Amino acid sequence: MAEADPKTGAGAAEDLDAAARKAEQQETRNRWLGRLAIAVAAIAILWGLWYLLVGRNHVSTDNAYVNAEVAQVTPLLSSQAIAVEVRDTQPVKRGDILVRLDPANARIAIAQAEADLAEARRRFRQTFATSTKLSAQIDARGADILSARARLATADADFDKARVDLQRREALAPSGAVSGDELTSARKSFAAAKAALELARAGVAQAQSTRGAAVGELAANDALVQGATIETDPGVLAAKARLDAARLDLDRTVIRAPIDGIVSKRQVQIGQRVTLGTPIMTIVPLSQLYVDANFKERQLRRVRVGMPAVVHADLYGSGVTYHGTVAGLAGGTGSSFALIPAQNATGNWIKVVQRVPVRIALDPKELAEHPLRVGLSMDVEIDLSAS
Numbered sequence: 001m002a003e004a005d006p007k008t009g010a011g012a013a014e015d016l017d018a019a020a021r022k023a024e025q026q027e028t029r030n031r032w033l034g035r036l037a038i039a040v041a042a043i044a045i046l047w048g049l050w051y052l053l054v055g056r057n058h059v060s061t062d063n064a065y066v067n068a069e070v071a072q073v074t075p076l077l078s079s080q081a082i083a084v085e086v087r088d089t090q091p092v093k094r095g096d097i098l099v100r101l102d103p104a105n106a107r108i109a110i111a112q113a114e115a116d117l118a119e120a121r122r123r124f125r126q127t128f129a130t131s132t133k134l135s136a137q138i139d140a141r142g143a144d145i146l147s148a149r150a151r152l153a154t155a156d157a158d159f160d161k162a163r164v165d166l167q168r169r170e171a172l173a174p175s176g177a178v179s180g181d182e183l184t185s186a187r188k189s190f191a192a193a194k195a196a197l198e199l200a201r202a203g204v205a206q207a208q209s210t211r212g213a214a215v216g217e218l219a220a221n222d223a224l225v226q227g228a229t230i231e232t233d234p235g236v237l238a239a240k241a242r243l244d245a246a247r248l249d250l251d252r253t254v255i256r257a258p259i260d261g262i263v264s265k266r267q268v269q270i271g272q273r274v275t276l277g278t279p280i281m282t283i284v285p286l287s288q289l290y291v292d293a294n295f296k297e298r299q300l301r302r303v304r305v306g307m308p309a310v311v312h313a314d315l316y317g318s319g320v321t322y323h324g325t326v327a328g329l330a331g332g333t334g335s336s337f338a339l340i341p342a343q344n345a346t347g348n349w350i351k352v353v354q355r356v357p358v359r360i361a362l363d364p365k366e367l368a369e370h371p372l373r374v375g376l377s378m379d380v381e382i383d384l385s386a387s
Contacts, residue, residue, distance in 0.1 A: 059303065060381035063355065064293035064311075066372045071259045071283040073098060075274045076252045079105065088266050092257040092283065099255040099268055099280065106250035113243035120239040124230050138215055145211060148203040155193070155200035162186070162193035261285040287364055289372050290327065293380040294334060294355035302384045303329070309360050313370075314377040322366050326382060330357040358382075 079101035086098050166186045230236060261283040268280040291311055295303070303326060311322040333354040360380055362372075 057385040058381055058383055059295060059299040060379065061293050061295050061299070062377070062379045063295075064291050064360075064378040064380045066289055066313075066374050066376040066378060067292045068284055068286075068289045068374050070264075070374070071257075071261065071285070072279045073255060073258070073281045073283060074277050074279050075099075075101065075255060076276065077101070077106075077249055078274065078276045079103075079253060080273045081268050081270055084266075084268055084270055086263045086266070086281075088263055090263045091261070092263060093260050094257055096257045097254055098257055098263075099274075101253040101255070101274065103250055103253040106246065106253055109246040110243065110250060113239065113246040117236065117239035117243050120233070120235040121230055124233045124236055138211060142211060145204065145207040148200065148207040152197070152200035152204050155197040159190075159193040159197040162190040166190040255280075257283060259283055259285050260287065284374055286371055286373075287367060289367060289374070290362060291324065291360040291378050291380060292357045293360055293378070295358050295382075297333070297354045297356060300329070300356055300358070303358065303382055305329070307382050307384065309380055309382045311360060311362065311381075312379045313372060314379075315372065316370055320370050322362050322370075324360040324362045327359040327361040330359075332356075 081099055082102050083100040084098075085100070086092060086096075092098070166189070169182060169186045264282045264284050265279075266281040268274060274280055293309075305326050305328055307326045309324045309326060311324050312318050313320065313322070333356050335352075335354060358380075
């Protein structure tokens, strides 16, 4: 019987051990691959459940920034700044004095307006007194008419007498009973009486015309004062309005804060001449901040006004959460209101996903606890399930 080769037996044993190790490694690999597949499947199932239950009911974006309805402080008249009471970053309350302007011109305007008001009141009193004067003149013109009519009656009687005397002498003249001189004298008397009669008639007409003119002047004067007092006269009211405008200009030499907030972008210095309507500073109302979140157009299918939102600021991190609501959606995309809008009508057009600004109103109490500033970056997530 032949003896076995020890080297051959040892090699076979090593091959068996290698095969066993390889099989064990393969089994281990398969086991881990199975576990990985199970883990991936579990993650996929969990993600699917999360999306069905949570994810599809939320839309989020990190393209969001803090904004506010800032107040532009502009002077309402042109003058020189004689005092600047605030500085940048200073908090102010509504009504606090910001800038004082030189009031010299405004005070002169008030003095002129007060003088104009006194003059208007004096003119009204004069006009009112003129009515009494014109009434007396009408009565006097009535007396003049009576006097003129009396003179007319006398002249008419003298004319009749002169006419009768002339007729008598002319009748006696052929018989020689009346001399030529006497006849001539009668004719002269008749002509003088006739002229006096015409003059008396003209005097009556003139007296009547004078009275009519006085009546017209009284009516015109009464139209200026009828139904009015010294304080309701249009001229006095106009003068009062000018005085009120002058006083308002004096008040406007003291520029006050229109809202509560923080002073920003102060652009005025002592001695500088400010111009009507030119901004000199901005006030940011920190208690009325909001967030403009730029969502992709496909994210807005179910977004409605009033939906709740959760907001985080990069300033504070995820440890501070703001709770807000959707206040409204912009009327167009951000590119539509850009200074240079996209020219999509050209042939070199590439479709770009558009974003629409959505305004998120924040809780004032949370803002007071953790103040924000305009322009800070925010993360916004809207809960769509609230629809």
